[in-house]
Amino acid sequence: MRELAATRIVVKIGTSTLIHPNGKLNLIAIDQLCYTLSGLVNEGKQVVLVSSGAIGAGLGQLGMTQRPAAIPEQQAIAAIGQTELMTVYQQRFSMYGQKIGQILLTHDVVDFPTSRENVLNTFESLLKAGVIPIVNENDTVAVDELDHHTRFGDNDQLSALVATAIKADLLVMLSDIEGFYDKNPRKFTDATLIKQVKRIDEQLFQHAGGSGTRLGTGGMTTKLKAAQMMLQAGSSMILASGKNPSIIFKLIAGEEVGTLFQG
Ligand SMILES: Nc1ncnc2c1ncn2[C@@H]1O[C@H](COP(=O)(O)OP(=O)(O)O)[C@@H](O)[C@H]1O
Numbered sequence: 001m002r003e004l005a006a007t008r009i010v011v012k013i014g015t016s017t018l019i020h021p022n023g024k025l026n027l028i029a030i031d032q033l034c035y036t037l038s039g040l041v042n043e044g045k046q047v048v049l050v051s052s053g054a055i056g057a058g059l060g061q062l063g064m065t066q067r068p069a070a071i072p073e074q075q076a077i078a079a080i081g082q083t084e085l086m087t088v089y090q091q092r093f094s095m096y097g098q099k100i101g102q103i104l105l106t107h108d109v110v111d112f113p114t115s116r117e118n119v120l121n122t123f124e125s126l127l128k129a130g131v132i133p134i135v136n137e138n139d140t141v142a143v144d145e146l147d148h149h150t151r152f153g154d155n156d157q158l159s160a161l162v163a164t165a166i167k168a169d170l171l172v173m174l175s176d177i178e179g180f181y182d183k184n185p186r187k188f189t190d191a192t193l194i195k196q197v198k199r200i201d202e203q204l205f206q207h208a209g210g211s212g213t214r215l216g217t218g219g220m221t222t223k224l225k226a227a228q229m230m231l232q233a234g235s236s237m238i239l240a241s242g243k244n245p246s247i248i249f250k251l252i253a254g255e256e257v258g259t260l261f262q263g
């Protein structure tokens with residue numbers, strides 16, 4: 001068993017877990033996620049959800065199968081998908097009597113003292129009231145620009161930014177893979193799962209490959225960067241499969257599933 005005393009938890013869930021390869025919402029995963037997070041709040045934990053999936057859901061709404069290359073098109077699709085995503089979350093969470101609030105962020109929000117303070121105040125107020133803030137990148141404004149150093153489409157690092165800013169004890173990253181392997185398991189059949197990582201150095205990044213799916217974006221590199229931020233802040237991250245999001249109960253109870261990043 002692992003030693004994990006987490007009361008403030010950020011959960012990040014990726015597109016490949018929320019959306020089926022055919023573009024439809026994975027309602028089983030979403031239902032289970034909502035049930036699990038509501039259960040944690042009922043136990044007295046404070047929970048923040050960082051959810052990707054706006055572009056994936058938007059593509060599904062429009063009957064499109066490919067993510068277009070042009071940024072303005074992606075932004076429009078995200079605007080469509082985000083409302084669908086929040087509608088489904090609202091429905092499912094309300095079944096468990098759980099209130100939610102939407103927070104759309106860009107990576108640089110935390111760099112500017114006033115916007116940082118405003119965002120942190122919002123998180124604190126929501127958490128104090130037992131509400132689950134649901135965060136996504138503000139895709140309509142987040143593009144790589146000179147004076148606006150944001151990167152389009154990386155919720156892995158955004159979730160670590162949020163987790164460190166609100167001083168969360170634990171970041172749970174749910175993906176379409178069981179954890180961090182010594183090489184990309186989609187390419188190498190002999191890849192083995194690494195159960196615990198205490199330090200992240202350049203050498204470890206050599207083991208991280210890109211995304212394995214049509215809609216996933218960051219792959220393992222951005223997940224390692226997120227873990228690095230958590231370790232630097234003295235907190236922990238667990239990377240595990242989001243196939244059955246109720247796995248979070250096991251993770252928090254200290255069961256050895258997925259990869260634990262802890263210094
Ligand atoms: N060393 C590794 N261990 C595990 N997965 C890896 C590794 N290197 C690359 N990957 C790929 O990263 C993918 C997860 O990232 P991504 O597709 O961006 O998912 P998400 O939508 O959950 O963010 C895995 O499905 C796998 O294809």
Ligand SMILES: N[C@@H](CCC(=O)OP(=O)(O)O)C(=O)O
Nearest residue numbers: 015052053054055154155217
């Ligand atoms: N903000 C975008 C994608 C962000 C992103 O990082 O996606 P993913 O790699 O699936 O976690 C969206 O909601 O579609």
